[in-house]
Amino acid sequence: MTIAGEIIIAAGVIFILFGVAGLVRFKNFYARILVTAKIDTVGMMTIIIGMAVKHGLSFFSLKVLLLMAALLIVNPLASHMIARAAWSSGYKTDAQTGKVKDENKDYL
Amino acid sequence: MIPVFLLLWIGSAVLLVREKRAVRLIIILGVYSLISAVCFFLLAAPDIAMAEVVVSAFSTILFIVCFEKYYSNVAPDRKPRRKARAGSRLIPLAFTVILAAAVILLIPEQAPPTYLKDLYMSRFSGEIGGENAVTAIYLGYRMYDTLFEALMLLVSIVAVVHLSHHDDEAVSVETPSGVSDSNIVGVTIRVLCPVLLLLSVYLVANGHISPGGGFHGGVVAAAFFVCRYMIYGITDMRINNVLVMEKIVYLVIVVFSVYFIILGAHSYLPIPKGIFLTVMNLLLGIKVACGFFIVFYRFIAFERR
Amino acid sequence: MAIAQIVEISSIIVFFIGFYGLITSRNIIKSIASITIMEMAVIVFFLGLGFLDGMNPPIGAAVENAADPLPQALVLTAIIIGVTVTAVNLTMLISLTRQIKSTDWDNVKNTSSE
Numbered sequence: 001m002t003i004a005g006e007i008i009i010a011a012g013v014i015f016i017l018f019g020v021a022g023l024v025r026f027k028n029f030y031a032r033i034l035v036t037a038k039i040d041t042v043g044m045m046t047i048i049i050g051m052a053v054k055h056g057l058s059f060f061s062l063k064v065l066l067l068m069a070a071l072l073i074v075n076p077l078a079s080h081m082i083a084r085a086a087w088s089s090g091y092k093t094d095a096q097t098g099k100v101k102d103e104n105k106d107y108l
Numbered sequence: 109m110i111p112v113f114l115l116l117w118i119g120s121a122v123l124l125v126r127e128k129r130a131v132r133l134i135i136i137l138g139v140y141s142l143i144s145a146v147c148f149f150l151l152a153a154p155d156i157a158m159a160e161v162v163v164s165a166f167s168t169i170l171f172i173v174c175f176e177k178y179y180s181n182v183a184p185d186r187k188p189r190r191k192a193r194a195g196s197r198l199i200p201l202a203f204t205v206i207l208a209a210a211v212i213l214l215i216p217e218q219a220p221p222t223y224l225k226d227l228y229m230s231r232f233s234g235e236i237g238g239e240n241a242v243t244a245i246y247l248g249y250r251m252y253d254t255l256f257e258a259l260m261l262l263v264s265i266v267a268v269v270h271l272s273h274h275d276d277e278a279v280s281v282e283t284p285s286g287v288s289d290s291n292i293v294g295v296t297i298r299v300l301c302p303v304l305l306l307l308s309v310y311l312v313a314n315g316h317i318s319p320g321g322g323f324h325g326g327v328v329a330a331a332f333f334v335c336r337y338m339i340y341g342i343t344d345m346r347i348n349n350v351l352v353m354e355k356i357v358y359l360v361i362v363v364f365s366v367y368f369i370i371l372g373a374h375s376y377l378p379i380p381k382g383i384f385l386t387v388m389n390l391l392l393g394i395k396v397a398c399g400f401f402i403v404f405y406r407f408i409a410f411e412r413r
Numbered sequence: 414m415a416i417a418q419i420v421e422i423s424s425i426i427v428f429f430i431g432f433y434g435l436i437t438s439r440n441i442i443k444s445i446a447s448i449t450i451m452e453m454a455v456i457v458f459f460l461g462l463g464f465l466d467g468m469n470p471p472i473g474a475a476v477e478n479a480a481d482p483l484p485q486a487l488v489l490t491a492i493i494i495g496v497t498v499t500a501v502n503l504t505m506l507i508s509l510t511r512q513i514k515s516t517d518w519d520n521v522k523n524t525s526s527e
Contacts, residue, residue, distance in 0.1 A: 115423075159489055166496060241479070242472075242482050271501070
């Protein structure tokens with residue numbers, strides 16, 4: 001049980017590592033928030049599930065799973081709010097500024 | 109583990125001091141507070157870590173509201189910055205480094221005495237009750253500290269109320285920006301609000317047997333009112349009632365603690381010892397929640413030009 | 414080097430980083446943030462006093478090798494006080510910006526001398 005939990009936690013850490021790599025690689029704000037929103041949620045959830053598995057059935061793992069439920073709701077909400085605030089305060093996407101040639105420009 | 113996080117902590121402090129733009133400064137301050145909360149947890153102080161997490165979230169909100177309020181007042185700085193002399197950066201740096209080196213050299217070598225710690229740890233469960241030694245100390249052995257801390261809170265809130273220009277018009281006109289027109293956020297906050305209140309009740313009620321207590325629960329309850337503001341606005345709340353209630357709760361705290369701790373009713377009354385701690389935590393939680401809500405209200409209701 | 418000494422030295426370093434920010438910053442909001450930095454450093458210094466590696470949190474009636482609960486209880490109230498002090502500072506900042514239309518310390522000096 002302990003080893004399985006540690007493997008799951010390691011998988012979560014690797015997810016977050018990919019997220020950080022994406023954060024460094026992408027230059028545009030919207031691409032960055034796309035990457036971090038998903039990776040944060042998935043990586044944190046994987047780590048929390050790993051902790052629950054590691055401790056077995058107990059009050060601690062129940063609390064941790066409740067935390068995961070809260071994270072599942074709040075984390076995408078926060079990303080949505082940041083992206084929305086950026087959009088309404090006038091950040092441009094790459095296609096709009098003309099740095100990247102976008103075939104779907106007409107549909108934006 | 110601890111040295112790694114201490115390095116991160118120093119690094120975020122350096123970033124914070126070198127930053128020039130205000131918005132980035134606020135975000136880095138939040139990150140710095142979070143890293144210091146992790147340091148507190150690693151130093152075997154989960155109570156402090158919890159308090160720091162909830163309080164740093166609240167103070168980030170205050171900073172953002174403050175930035176939003178003064179941003180409309182500040183005129184853009186058009187005159188060119190005068191060129192800094194070569195010594196103007198170097199002299200403070202050298203001064204600071206010399207002072208820091210002197211203080212580091214003056215740290216005493218031997219560890220501090222531990223007889224008080226041993227005394228508290230062996231006796232608190234029988235004398236005060238509960239299982240959390242930190243709660244037993246700040247509600248039992250060191251009651252005066254808590255009383256004067258609550259008084260300090262009262263005084264700072266009076267200062268905030270006195271210094272801010274309150275304008276009822278601004279409150280009634282204002283709608284919370286960006287939230288009311290986003291359906292996703294409104295619905296989610298409506299769902300999450302009661303959970304937040306439940307969390308604060310849990311923290312207060314379990315304060316004497318697990319990390320948590322009146323201060324943490326109070327700040328979380330104030331965060332509930334912040335969320336409520338984001339949905340409905342705060343036009344329907346009467347701030348004067350909250351102001352009066354805070355003072356009455358402080359009076360009740362003083363009377364209650366004097367009766368129980370200083371007159372010694374705690375030792376001869378036939379009630380379980382956990383009840384005293386729970387009631388005190390509840391009163392402190394109500395007081396802290398009122399105080400933080402008043403601060404937030406006055407920040408929001410700050411007059412706009 | 415013992416863990417307590419590492420904690421103490423790094424908290425003193427952070428305290429003086431905040432001090433440097435306080436004496437050199439021209440932006441008022443940065444000065445307020447520097448006060449917060451110094452406060453956190455003092456708190457970590459208190460918690461690091463007498464800390465040994467592998468100590469447990471002081472929760473539970475019969476916990477072995479517990480950390481010192483006394484500085485923790487003292488510091489807990491200091492955190493709550495700290496955020497209200499920040500709130501008072503920010504209130505004064507808003508009132509000040511209404512008068513001088515700037516967040517620079519230099520402009521504060523100019524208006525007060527007239």
